[in-house]
Amino acid sequence: MxxxxxxxxxxxxxxxxxxxxxxxxxxxxxxxxxxxxxxxxxxxxxxxxxxxxxxxxxxxxxxxxxxxxxxxxxxxxxxxxxxxxxxxxxxxxxxxxxxxxxxxxxxxxxxxxxxxxxxxxxxxxxxxxxxxxxxxxxxxxxxxxxxxxxxxxxxxxxxxxxEKVPVQRENAPLVWPATTYVPGPSQKILDTGAKKVVILTDSDSSSPNLFAMTDRLFKTFSGSVEMINLHDINMKGGCLGCCQCGYDNTCVYTDGYIDFFRNKLLPADIIIMAGSV
Structure with missing residues (x-):
């Protein structure tokens, strides 16, 4: 075998x-x-x-x-x-x-x-x-x-x-919805006041519904609100499991992620994560 x-x-x-x-x-x-x-x-x-x-x-x-x-x-x-x-x-x-x-x-x-x-x-x-x-x-x-x-x-x-035992599928297949999201009429604009709002998304050309929804959400706020696309952040790769960060909380990667985390995410009062499942 x-x-x-x-x-x-x-x-x-x-x-x-x-x-x-x-x-x-x-x-x-x-x-x-x-x-x-x-x-x-x-x-x-x-x-x-x-x-x-x-x-x-x-x-x-x-x-x-x-x-x-x-x-x-x-x-x-x-x-x-x-x-x-x-x-x-x-x-x-x-x-x-x-x-x-x-x-x-x-x-x-x-x-x-x-x-x-x-x-x-x-x-x-x-x-x-x-x-x-x-x-x-x-x-x-x-x-x-x-x-x-x-x-x-x-x-x-x-x-x-x-012995080639038969196996039955347990998870039903997922069917991607064919619906297109069309934003409704403008609602009351929410003033963030002293609060900082960050909308974090991974929207790209493959998810037009997500783009339309995050854009509509962004326009719902006034004040300190920022939309950040993960594709625009300089990240060299995923976690390597090297555990070097365990010594002094410093990652072995030298890219743009740490500055993004410290300057964008940490100061935020509200973080909205928007992605396609």
Whole structure:
């Protein structure tokens, strides 16, 4: 059986999550494993057509796809989310459709279920046959009972794939609404007074409704109100999980985010986050 591991850690092979995968490979050596560092290599996958096509070819050849990731603020990291977005943006769902899937996470057991529910729904949207998840505390691998639990989980998953057990979709497909938002007549203008209002959005050409709604909202206020588009902020990338900020609260990135955070968000009395789901 070929198992393709979609590594959702920006740390690549050195991540804690991949140590669990290494343990699985040691205990179940009769299978072929291919690890794709899709989070760490997201820039290359996004820009290099050959890298993108190679990734899809690997997924197509898999008997089982293992979504393996650490938790970043209740869900997967932004680099992993970007990879998932690319699959849908480039209409590459066929590479995943019909393949068995499972997920493995490492964390401090804080809202693990949120991340796995997300991956389960993504798997359903891709037409995959999702078999379940394993949620590990980062240090579980050091405990004999937890290692046994992991082995039992993997054994059950592999047996399900080998026996081709039927899997029913649990998440209904999402249908994007075809409605067009048309702003209503002007209402009473709200004076912010001494309060500073910031409208934070990621609006772009793909979401005309969001643009129209945020524009209408912006015009509802008078006074100190500012609308900021995340696309206009100089951010080099998502969190790398390096934990360097733990020493002195300073990020390893040298970009425009810190100035934006300190000068725009911190002084705000009201922050309105506007985005498309």
């Amino acid at each position: 070929k198992i393709v591991v979609l590594n959702g850690s920006p740390k690549g092979d050195t991540s804690v999550t991949m140590q669990y995968v290494a343990y699985i490979r040691k205990k179940f050596p009769d299978h072929r494993y291919e690890i794709l560092n899709v989070a760490a290599d997201i820039r290359k996958i996004e820009k290099d057509a050959a890298a993108w096509n190679t990734t899809l070819d690997s997924v197509r050849s898999a008997d089982l796809v293992l979504w393996a990731f650490p938790l970043y603020y209740l869900v997967v990291c932004s680099q992993y989310k970007r990879f998932i977005e690319l699959v849908f943006e480039r209409k590459a769902q066929d590479a995943f459709a019909g393949t068995y899937a499972s997920s493995l996470s490492t964390s401090i057991h804080f809202f693990d279920q949120t991340a796995h529910a997300y991956i389960h729904a993504i798997s359903d949207d891709l037409g995959m046959k999702y078999l379940g998840f394993y949620s590990a505390e980062m240090r579980d691998l050091l405990q004999d009972e937890e290692r046994k639990r992991l082995e039992k989980f993997v054994s059950l998953i592999l047996t399900a794939v080998q």
